[in-house]
Every structure is written in C-alpha cells, then in structure tokens.
Amino acid sequence: MTALTFSSVFPLLRFGTRLGWLLFGFAAFLVSIPVFIEAPLVRTLPWLSLALTPLLLGLSFSLQCQPRYRYWGEMLYGFSWCWGAGSLYWGWLRWEPLWHLPIEALPMPLMLWHLRQRQQLVGVFFFGGSFLGTAITDAYFYLIDVIPHWRAIMYLEGDVISVQEMLAQAIAQAQT
Template structure:
C-alpha cells in the first residue's frame, strides 16, 4: 500500500507540457526494475540527503546574514551543477538529489536573508518550491530530488509546529534582532519554556513522528524513498545541534 500511494511508480500525463517539458534535463525514472535507477544500494543517497540537510545549513546560516545576495546567486550555481550531473548516466542520481537541494537552498536564501525576523513567513517561503516538486513527481522527473525536498519540508513543518505549540516564537523574533551579548537571556527564556512537562512531552511526541515518518520509507529499496527518509531523520540532527548551541550560549 505504501509503495502504491505515498511513492507512486507509474507516470502521470495530465500535466501541462510547458511547465516541465518532456525533453527537460531532469532525469526520468527508469520503468524497469533492472534499470540503473534501482541497481546500487540506496545508502549513499541516504547519507547524501543527511549531509545536504545538516551541513550546508551551517554554512548558509552565516552567509545569509552578511551576503544574502551571494547566497541567492549560488542557487543558480547549484542548479547548473545539478543539471550537469543529470546529463551523465553515472551521476544523474546525484544530480537529481541536488535539484531538490537547490530548492531548499533557494528558499533558505530568501527567508533567512531578508525575512528571518518574521517566523510566520518561514513555512510559506520554505514551501515556495512545493508546486514544482509536485509537478515533477507527477511527471516522474527529479523524483529523488522532489522527495528529498518534501522530506526536508516535512521536518521544517514539525520543528516550526513545536516552536508554535511551546510558545517560543517571541524568542525567535528577539534572537533575529539581538546582538551576540543579548542572546544568552533570550535562549535561557526559550529553554525554560521547552523544559516544562508539556514541552518535554510534545518534544518526545514529535521526535517519535519524525522517526516513524523517516524510518518507514527505508523499508522500500528505492533511492527516492531513502532520500525522503534521510531528509526527515536528519531534522533530528539539525534540531539537536541548534539545541546544543542554545544551551551553550
């Protein structure tokens, strides 16, 4: 059931051709189980997804504060590299994955570069490429990248939901405009809110959701399911790193 619904394997044809042309550089899913799409272990794609969610965000977090225009311009470089990799049989899976990463980088550059002071805009901006991901999935193009993007977006939704339910959004706004010397009391106040029984119980529940949603697709030996699972599970790593940073501040 999971393989036929959440991760469709048959192409859809009711999408406007002009949106994603049939001759697009984005790779199509090979229809045969014997095709190269299914041959190798999905572990490299899983680890690649974890890396792309957890490591570049540390670099981008600093870049967007000082050079948001450069961060946004790098989107074109990432996309160019992704399409170049997609043109080659031996690297097209990595190019496909990088397409999804390009969407997350683009959204992150816009929000964290110019709109980070308003948390209400976070999810709408992070979801800016959602229509494109859906279209690509319907066309069976950039499937690995699309599911990677959806996994990353799902993790963002869960994290933001926790912030809203624990009422730490005011601290978010304060952190974005505070000087380094002012961060400590803000972080301490936010930690006090999440250290309550409600904050702990909610955190455990959402961690359980992330583990379940991230782990279940790994039962399917497909690169795109492992890209999705890796992106979801790596949310725990990223959130854990930021929690440690808040405690140490």
C-alpha cells in the same frame, strides 16, 4: 497510471545497496549544509547565498546528464530549491516567523509538477522531506510558545550575551 511505490520510483535506491547508503549519507550531508554553511553566509551576504541557487541548479543538471550521476544530480536539484527558499527567508524575512513556511514552500508547485510528471523524483522527495521537517519544527515552536524568542533573537543579532540569555529563556520555555 501505476501506483507510486518505493521500488518503482527508486529501483537502485534500496537501502541494501551501496548506492542507496551513499545517497542516504549524501542526503544527511545536504540537510546539515544549511545549518553550517548557508546560515552564516546568508546573514552576511544574502545576495551571494541567493545567487548560489542557479549555480547549484546548473551543477544538478550537469550531473543528471551523466547516467552514472543521475540520482546525485536529482538530489542536488531538490536541495537547490531548499537552498534558494532558505536564502530568501533567512536573508530578508527571518524576523517574522509567520513567513517561514510560506517562503520555504515556494518551490512546492514545481515539485508537485515534477511528481506528477515522474521527473526529478529523488529531488522531489528530498525537498518534500526537508519541507516536512521544517513544518514539524515550526509547529513545535508554535506549540511550545518559543516564537517570541525567535523574533527577539533575530533582532539581537550582534549582541551575543543577549542572544545567549534569550536562548536560555527559550530552552526553559521548551522544558515546561
């Protein structure tokens, strides 16, 4: 088995190419979707948010069947697993931060299997990067001790003024 190198995994994705930059921009867009689209949707309609996961997977497979859109479909594949795990956590378990990483890691065995098979690699690395970012963020939240604020904010959902006060306290905690 040959070693995995960036060039061997992504021959068309070198950042000097137009496709590489387009896919980088698409990845940046996909990373922002959970914040601006999924978060409001999952709070009001968690079942709908979760039901979008198979639709995203179907779209990803459809794109992958077309050689021209293969990489786009692979990236959407990794994103769909991020979306599904995020829907589960933020829809039903957001009150307990300890469950965040384990729920977000649910697709990990599938991603590792794809990595071993050298399939869906753009999606695997998209998911891996997203999960790593989540893990670093959670670790930082624990290190600066804002987890109690996280819990409190999740219970104060409808009370905007109390949420603003709690966020101000969390920011003050983070600045110490």
